[in-house]
Amino acid sequence: MTITHPAGFRAAGVAAGLKSTGAKDIALVVNDGPTFDSASVFTANRCKANPVLWSQEVVKDGVVRAVFLNSGGANCYTGPEGFQTTHAVAETVADRLGIGALDVVVCSTGLIGLTNDREQVLAGASAAYDALASDGGQQAAEAIMTTDSVSKQVVVEGAGWSIGGMAKGAGMLAPQLATMLVVLTTDAVVPAADLDTALRAATRVSFDRLDSDGCMSTNDTVTVLASGASGITPALPDFTDALTQACTDLAMQLLRDAEGADHEIAITVLNAATEDEAVEVGRSVARSNLFKAAVFGNDPNWGRVLASIGTTRAAFDPADLDVAMNGVWVCKQSTPHADPETVDLKPREVSVTIDLKAGSERATVWTNDLTHAYVHENSAYSS
């Protein structure tokens, strides 16, 4: 159930002392080939962390042979010193592997504005190299956890090939991407250009539609590595489907582990004029603190849903909107319909369905409720 399930990969997770708890904090994932195709997407935040600035250059040629990841420090807003640490760790990994530093993606997560001790990071990189194993995926998945309560992993089986994945993230799940690091591996033969097409299609309907708290992270990275070790070249639609399945599975794991949440909320917008407008409407509801606090209070407050829809530019008739919560149409034609008392919001999973009656497109956006625990964790934890 992990990134070392597909053939051609080794991984490791070790403790290098970056976390004061002594927990594992450095992970390394190596593609042993025979192919080294890759694709990546990064945060859309313009204030990016140093590892993102580095890795954006690394991935340009479509070749990535290793991914280094650390928790215990985001290396974000740490200036030229921080960038040099990222560069140095890529050099260290590359030296040990006998490859070039520009084939090493670097990912970091943890406190912002914190400068990690460079020697400690480099020693950890070497230790991770020494610990590389063909069954090391579980260790790597544990090493990238921060406030995550569980490690997130997935395997999707193709016909003679497979996809493995791991993710970290437990909050700041947001607009373009969540605060998350995701590494996906496959032993299928997939050229870099096709990997890129597949990855963008998969993230567009999975990670990009998580909006836990509207905050966009500085370090988000999703990288997929193809080793070609299975010798099988799947049809691109089949591979894209499997990758979408893996990304959606990981996205739902992230959603369920969002800091302090009591409910997972799926907002489905029906009959929009365009898919983009369906996403815009879903996201506007996902961003309403008033609505999210109401769900925490088990209050099926459809008025707050309509008020959020009204802030968008999507096509609809303000006097003819229908809204269901957990399948009960509490609002039809923008007026009260079924008794909200019949909506049971106690289960963790909540569905909101909005009928815009403006076309035939649809989309689902996922978010969490706004809880006391969210306020507590994010006022007490510096990140």
Place this chain on the structure above:
Amino acid sequence: MTITHPAGFRAAGVAAGLKSTGAKDIALVVNDGPTFDSASVFTANRCKANPVLWSQEVVKDGVVRAVFLNSGGANCYTGPEGFQTTHAVAETVADRLGIGALDVVVCSTGLIGLTNDREQVLAGASAAYDALASDGGQQAAEAIMTTDSVSKQVVVEGAGWSIGGMAKGAGMLAPQLATMLVVLTTDAVVPAADLDTALRAATRVSFDRLDSDGCMSTNDTVTVLASGASGITPALPDFTDALTQACTDLAMQLLRDAEGADHEIAITVLNAATEDEAVEVGRSVARSNLFKAAVFGNDPNWGRVLASIGTTRAAFDPADLDVAMNGVWVCKQSTPHADPETVDLKPREVSVTIDLKAGSERATVWTNDLTHAYVHENSAYSS
């Protein structure tokens, strides 16, 4: 200190039984002239309440002779029945005053999706008419309160003329306007077109820059009435300054009374390329739940400020941003500077200063922190 301070106005506030507590719930403000010029701005939410739909028609000719306001029900998402109630109350007020219904603005606030009893509302309108008094401003200001803990009123003195104002609002303070009803009165002589110019200038830098929780209301209305009773025609810049002062004062009263807030946060953006970009950056920080929760926890988390700036399209160099909190420059050139431990966030008033180094424009946006009390009030109170 109220709307009946300027000459030419009468007002009343009465209890009509719309609030189950028996508190005052209907207000009436009448302009006795000799002039009846007016200007108004309304919520930008496309899903507007029935009184907004009505009042938008009323104000088109620049003549308003009375404003009817009720708390205890927003008359929003209540369909044609709700619109008929709004129309009927305007007719009732007009009949008693001997004017036309199309000179009566109607404002409502309270629960969304709730249909008020029409006869109760009409009886209340008549009772308010009977109670009209030239010192009735305080009563009116109390009658429009919902979750407000205090009534909000202001008077600004001009040279032989004055401006009075009242407001309600204690949450959902948002993008284009807050959930708020505001009535401003003046005995200056100001033609409707000039009133409109002055009101738009005043609200642009006051109510429009409040962003308490990013949620845009359905009922927001700001109406200014000019009686001309002083016989004095001020220079438009002088009048605009005074109106801006009145609006800013009321906006700060709304901010200080926002539901569940522990801090008022002023986010000032310096050296932006344009004023719009300064506002965009300020608003992005004001919308960050992570930042707002950090302020609640007295944590000067400037990393969350930079992460929010990075989501905007404003001109700046991501590697050269300076951020101060309460006057301490905790971040220079996007890296740590002064020790955050030296920032004292215990006082209610918090300032965040952002230097974009991209031009010479500036703007201040105001918000509140995200607290346990906010979550509690908005999960427990249906609105």
